[in-house]
Amino acid sequence: MTKQLFAKLAIKNIRSNKQIYVPYILASIATVAMFYLMTSLVYNDFLMERSSLLPMMFMLGSVVIGVFSFIFIMYTNSFLIKRRKKEIGLYAILGMKKKHVAFVLLLESLITSLGSILIGIISGQIMGRFVFLALNYLLKFPVSMDYPFSFVVALITFAGFTVIFFVALLYNISQVTFSNPIELVKGKQSGEKEPKSSIILFLLSVIFLGSGYGISLSIEDPVSAILYFFIAVLLVIAGTYLLFISGSIFILKAMKKNKKIYYRPNAFISISGMLYRMKQNAAGLANICILATMIIVAVSTTAAIYVGTEGALESRFPYDHNATVFELKDAEKMSEFENLVRTETENAGLALTDYSSYRYETLSGNLESDTFVVPGSSSGNLVPGEMMLIPQEDIERMIGAPLQIEEGEVAVYHSKGPYSASTIELAGQVHPVHQFTDSSVKNKVEEQLKVIEGNNLVETIILVTPSVEGTDSIIADYVEENPELFVFGTRAIIGWNTTGTEDDKIANSHTMDKILNEEGFSTMLDSRDANRQEWYSANGGFLFIGVFLGLLFTFGAILITYFKQVSEGYDDRDKFQIMQKVGLDNQMIEKSTRSQIIWMFFLPLLIAVMHVAFAFPIIQKMLLFFSVTDTTLVVLCIAGVVLFFSLVYWIIYRITSRVYFSIIK
Amino acid sequence: MTLLEVNHLKKTYATRFSNQQVEALKDVNFTVEKGEFVSVMGESGSGKTTLLNILSTLDKASSGEVLLEGKNLADIKDSKVSDFRRKDLGFVFQDFNLLDNFSIKDNILLPLVLSNTPVKEMEARLLPIVEKLGIANLIGHYPYEVSGGQKQRAAVARALITQPKLILADEPTGALDSKASQSLLETFEDINEAGQTIMMVTHSTRAAAHSNRVLFIQDGIVFNEIYRGNQTVDQFMEKITQTLMVLVNRGEQHD
Numbered sequence: 001m002t003k004q005l006f007a008k009l010a011i012k013n014i015r016s017n018k019q020i021y022v023p024y025i026l027a028s029i030a031t032v033a034m035f036y037l038m039t040s041l042v043y044n045d046f047l048m049e050r051s052s053l054l055p056m057m058f059m060l061g062s063v064v065i066g067v068f069s070f071i072f073i074m075y076t077n078s079f080l081i082k083r084r085k086k087e088i089g090l091y092a093i094l095g096m097k098k099k100h101v102a103f104v105l106l107l108e109s110l111i112t113s114l115g116s117i118l119i120g121i122i123s124g125q126i127m128g129r130f131v132f133l134a135l136n137y138l139l140k141f142p143v144s145m146d147y148p149f150s151f152v153v154a155l156i157t158f159a160g161f162t163v164i165f166f167v168a169l170l171y172n173i174s175q176v177t178f179s180n181p182i183e184l185v186k187g188k189q190s191g192e193k194e195p196k197s198s199i200i201l202f203l204l205s206v207i208f209l210g211s212g213y214g215i216s217l218s219i220e221d222p223v224s225a226i227l228y229f230f231i232a233v234l235l236v237i238a239g240t241y242l243l244f245i246s247g248s249i250f251i252l253k254a255m256k257k258n259k260k261i262y263y264r265p266n267a268f269i270s271i272s273g274m275l276y277r278m279k280q281n282a283a284g285l286a287n288i289c290i291l292a293t294m295i296i297v298a299v300s301t302t303a304a305i306y307v308g309t310e311g312a313l314e315s316r317f318p319y320d321h322n323a324t325v326f327e328l329k330d331a332e333k334m335s336e337f338e339n340l341v342r343t344e345t346e347n348a349g350l351a352l353t354d355y356s357s358y359r360y361e362t363l364s365g366n367l368e369s370d371t372f373v374v375p376g377s378s379s380g381n382l383v384p385g386e387m388m389l390i391p392q393e394d395i396e397r398m399i400g401a402p403l404q405i406e407e408g409e410v411a412v413y414h415s416k417g418p419y420s421a422s423t424i425e426l427a428g429q430v431h432p433v434h435q436f437t438d439s440s441v442k443n444k445v446e447e448q449l450k451v452i453e454g455n456n457l458v459e460t461i462i463l464v465t466p467s468v469e470g471t472d473s474i475i476a477d478y479v480e481e482n483p484e485l486f487v488f489g490t491r492a493i494i495g496w497n498t499t500g501t502e503d504d505k506i507a508n509s510h511t512m513d514k515i516l517n518e519e520g521f522s523t524m525l526d527s528r529d530a531n532r533q534e535w536y537s538a539n540g541g542f543l544f545i546g547v548f549l550g551l552l553f554t555f556g557a558i559l560i561t562y563f564k565q566v567s568e569g570y571d572d573r574d575k576f577q578i579m580q581k582v583g584l585d586n587q588m589i590e591k592s593t594r595s596q597i598i599w600m601f602f603l604p605l606l607i608a609v610m611h612v613a614f615a616f617p618i619i620q621k622m623l624l625f626f627s628v629t630d631t632t633l634v635v636l637c638i639a640g641v642v643l644f645f646s647l648v649y650w651i652i653y654r655i656t657s658r659v660y661f662s663i664i665k
Numbered sequence: 666m667t668l669l670e671v672n673h674l675k676k677t678y679a680t681r682f683s684n685q686q687v688e689a690l691k692d693v694n695f696t697v698e699k700g701e702f703v704s705v706m707g708e709s710g711s712g713k714t715t716l717l718n719i720l721s722t723l724d725k726a727s728s729g730e731v732l733l734e735g736k737n738l739a740d741i742k743d744s745k746v747s748d749f750r751r752k753d754l755g756f757v758f759q760d761f762n763l764l765d766n767f768s769i770k771d772n773i774l775l776p777l778v779l780s781n782t783p784v785k786e787m788e789a790r791l792l793p794i795v796e797k798l799g800i801a802n803l804i805g806h807y808p809y810e811v812s813g814g815q816k817q818r819a820a821v822a823r824a825l826i827t828q829p830k831l832i833l834a835d836e837p838t839g840a841l842d843s844k845a846s847q848s849l850l851e852t853f854e855d856i857n858e859a860g861q862t863i864m865m866v867t868h869s870t871r872a873a874a875h876s877n878r879v880l881f882i883q884d885g886i887v888f889n890e891i892y893r894g895n896q897t898v899d900q901f902m903e904k905i906t907q908t909l910m911v912l913v914n915r916g917e918q919h920d
Contacts, residue, residue, distance in 0.1 A: 584751075585744070
C-alpha cells in the first residue's frame with residue numbers, strides 16, 4: 001500500500017516538475033543515443049573493413065563520450081536537484097522519513113533513467129540507420145553500408161548508463177541525507193560560494209597541455225605518430241578541463257579586481273554572473289571546446305584524405321603504369337624489359353610517352369649518428385627505418401646528367417634532413433660521402449631522391465652507389481657481419497605513361513601484367529587508373545566516417561549549449577527581475593548577455609583552434625598513411641572546416657540564446 | 666513644496682477568465698510634500714500594492730495622473746522608464762531583493778554602475794552611506810553571509826545611493842524580527858530627518874507610527890489620513906489602531 005503511494009508520488013513529482021524534467025530527460029536520451037552510436041561504430045563491419053585502425057579510434061571516441069556523458073549528466077542532475085530541494089525539504093517537514101524520501105528519489109530515478117536509456121538506445125539505432133542511409137545516398141557509395149542492431153553494444157550502453165545514473169542518484173540521496181529540512185527549503189536561495197582560483201590546477205593544466213602539444217611537435221615519423229596520438233589526445237583533454245576550470249576563474253577574478261573594467265554595466269552583470277557559477281560554466285565550456293576540436297579534426301582530416309586522393313595517387317603511382325620487377329639487375333635484361341613494354345603498348349594501339357626505371361636494394365635499420373645499424377646487431381629502435389641503395393647510372397639516366405661517384409664513395413640522402421657527416425659507416429666499413437661540386441646537379445639529385453623516397457612512412461636513407469657492383473659489395477659486407485640477415489635482392493622500379501583513355505589504360509595494364517609475367521619477369525604492375533576507383537571508394541568511406549562523427553559531436557555541442565542556456569536562464573530569471581526593479585532595461589540585459597557571448601562563443605572556439613594548430617604536425621604525419629602530402633591542402637581543409645563549424649556553432653548559439661531570453665523575460 | 670501629486674488615479678484589471686472588470690483603485694487623490702515620511706496602510710486587496718506599482722512605473726494607471734515634481738509619469742518614454750526608476754526613485758522591498766552573486770558593496774553600487782558612474786564618485790558616495798547605516802564592515806561579504814536586518818540595511822543603502830527624490834518602501838519590515846524592524850525604522854526616521862522623502866506601504870501599525878503621516882486606503886480610495894504632529898511613536902500608534910478599528914467596522918457595515 002505504502003509502496004504504491006510512493007510510486008504515485010514519484011510519478012506525480014516528475015509530472016509536476018515537467019519544466020525541468022523534460023529537458024533533463026531529453027538530454028539524457030541524447031547522450032545515451034550518442035554513446036550508443038559511437039560504440040556501435042567499434043563493432044560496425046563496414047568500418048572495420050576500412051582500416052584496422054578505426055575500431056581503436058572509435059574505442060577512444062566511446063571512452064571520451066562516456067566521460068563526457070558522466071560529466072554532463074552529473075551537471076544536469078545537480079541543477080535538477082538544486083531546484084527541487086525546497087520541495088524535498090517540505091516532505092521532510094511534513095513528516096516523511098529520510099529513507100522514504102530516498103525511496104521516492106530511487107523510484108523517480110528508476111523511471112527517468114530506464115526510460116532515457118531505452119529510448120536513447122532505440123533512437124540511437126534509428127538515427128544511425130538514418131544517417132547511414134542518407135550519407136550512402138549523398139556520397140553515392142559503390143558498396144552498401146549497413147548499420148545493424150548490436151546486442152552487445154546495447155548491453156554496454158545499458159550497463160554504462162545504469163552506473164552513471166546510479167552515481168547521480170547517490171549524489172541526490174546524499175544531498176537529502178546530509179542536510180536538515182530547513183536548509184533544504186532554503187536550498188535554492190543559499191548562493192553558491194565564489195570559487196577560489198587555484199594556481200596548482202592552472203600549472204597542472206599548463207603541464208598537461210604542454211606535454212600533449214610537445215608530443216605533437218616532436219613526433220618525427222607517422223608510425224610513432226599513431227602510437228602517441230592517443231596519449232596526446234588524453235593529455236590535451238585533461239589539460240583543457242583544468243585550463244577552463246582554473247584559467248577562467250583566474251581571468252574573471254583579475255577582471256573583477258580591475259575597477260575600471262568591472263564597474264561598467266555590461267561587465268558588471270556578466271563577470272559577476274559568470275564567476276558565480278563558474279564551476280559548471282567551465283565544465284560546459286571545456287566540453288564544447290573538446291567537441292569542437294574533435295569535430296574540426298575528424299571532418300578536416302577525412303576531407304583532406306578525400307580531396308587529396310588525386311595527389312596521393314600521383315605520389316604513390318607517379319606513372320600511368322608502375323611496375324616493381326623482382327630480380328632485375330643486368331642492364332641487358334633492363335633493355336629487354338623496356339622493349340617488351342614498348343612493343344606490347346604499340347600492339348594495344350597506344351603510344352609510350354614516358355619511361356623511367358631504376359634498380360634498388362633495401363636494408364632495414366636506423367642511422368645512428370654516422371653509422372647505419374641493422375636490427376639485431378645492436379640497440380633496437382622502436383620503429384626500424386629503411387635504407388635504399390641505388391646505382392649512380394640509374395640516377396644519371398633519370399636526371400640526364402653525369403655523376404662522379406668514385407669507387408668506395410656513396411652519396412647520402414636522409415629523410416630527416418641533410419646528412420652532414422663526411423663519412424658513413426656501413427657494416428664496419430667507413431665510406432667517404434660524395435660531395436657534389438656542381439650545385440645544379442646536387443639539387444637535381446636531391447629532388448629525384450625525394451621523389452623516390454615518396455614520403456616513406458619511416459626514416460629513409462638513400463645511398464647512391466658507384467655501380468650495381470658497389471651496391472652488392474655493401475650488402476655483402478652486411479651479410480658477412482650478420483649471416484642471418486634477410487636480403488631482398490635487387491628490384492627495379494619501372495614506370496611509364498601511355499596515350500589513351502582511362503579505360504584503355506586499365507585494359508592495357510591487365511594484358512601487360514599477364515604478358516610480362518609470362519615472359520619471365522616477376523612483375524607487380526599497378527595501374528594508377530585502376531587504383532583510382534578503389535582509392536576514391538576507400539577515402540569516401542573515411543569522409544563518411546568523418547562527417548558522421550562531425551554530426552555526432554555537433555549534436556553534442558547543441559545539447560550542451562541548449563542545456564546551458566536553459567539552466568542559466570532559470571538561474572538568471574530572478575536576478576534580472578530584481579535588476580529590472582532597480583532600473584535595468586531590456587536593452588541593457590541584451591547587451592550584457594551579448595558580452596557573455598564572447599566567452600561562450602569565442603573562447604571554446606579559440607582554444608579549439610589552438611589545439612588544432614598544435615595538433616597539425618602529428619595530424620600531418622598520420623595523413624602520410626593515406627599518402628596525403630600536400631600541406632596547403634590540409635591547411636585549407638582545416639580552415640574550411642573551422643569556418644563552417646564556426647558558422648554552425650553561431651547559429652546554434654543564436655537559437656539557444658533566444659530560448660534564454662524567452663526564459664528570463 | 667509638493668513632491669508627489671496623485672490626482673483621480675484609477676486602475677481597473679480585466680480578469681483573465683471573464684470580462685468582469687476588477688477595480689483596484691477607484692479614485693485616489695493625495696499629495697506628498699518634500700521631506701515627508703508617509704505611510705500607506707490598508708488591508709490585503711485594498712489597492713496598496715497597485716498604487717505602489719503605479720508610482721514606481723512598473724504598472725500604468727487606467728486614468729488619472731501621477732506628478733513627480735510636476736512632471737507626469739505617464740509622459741516618460743518607455744526607453745527612459747528604467748533611467749527614471751534608477752535615478753529618481755529608490756526601492757526597498759519586503760524580501761530585500763539583493764543579488765547573491767554580488768557582494769554587499771556591489772549590490773549597493775548596482776544602480777550607479779548601471780548609470781555608468783565613474784568609479785571614484787561611486788566610492789565617494791558609498792562610504793558615508795554604509796557608515797550611517799552601520800554596515801561599513803560588511804560590504805565585502807555576500808548577502809547569504811549576513812542577517813536579514815543587515816540585508817535590509819544594504820537594500821536601503823542601495824536605494825539611497827542614487828540620491829533619489831523619493832524612496833518607495835514596500836513592507837520593509839515584513840521579513841524582519843522586531844528588533845531589526847525597530848532599528849530599521851529608526852534608520853528611516855534618521856534619513857527622513859536628513860531630508861529624504863519616504864513613502865512606505867505597511868501592514869504594521871508600529872512601522873506606520875514612525876512616519877509623519879498615515880494614509881488609509883480601502884476599496885480603492887484614500888479613506889482617511891492622520892498626522893503625527895508632536896505625538897510620540899506610542900501615542901501615534903494608538904491613534905492609528907483606533908482609525909483601523911473604524912475602518913474595519915465600516916467594512917462590516919458594508920456587508
